[in-house]
Amino acid sequence: MVKMNEKSRTFLKVNLPDLDLSQIEDYREILDSWYDLIDYKGFDEEYAYNAFGKEAQGVYDDIYLSNSTNV
Numbered sequence: 769m770v771k772m773n774e775k776s777r778t779f780l781k782v783n784l785p786d787l788d789l790s791q792i793e794d795y796r797e798i799l800d801s802w803y804d805l806i807d808y809k810g811f812d813e814e815y816a817y818n819a820f821g822k823e824a825q826g827v828y829d830d831i832y833l834s835n836s837t838n839v
Contacts, residue, residue: 770795771834776827783824795835802828 770792772780780789784801792798806828810821817825 769793770798770831772827772831773834776830779823779827795831798831799828802831 770789777789780787780798780802783805787798787801789798802824806821806824810817810824812818
């Protein structure tokens with residue numbers, strides 16, 4: 769099971785509802801999908817993070833830091 773805090777889990781369920789978190793064992797599968805979503809709707813017209821992008825990047829960081837053995 770991929771480790772993350774409850775806030776991140778809720779944010780993922782809302783923004784990627786088709787992703788079955790209970791079936792994913794490799795956190796990189798989530799990060800790949802999540803990165804695509806951040807790239808799609810996480811930036812404003814000047815390519816700076818918007819409010820969604822800032823929160824989404826926090827979720828990305830939580831998942832990466834909670835699961836990476838390199839950190």
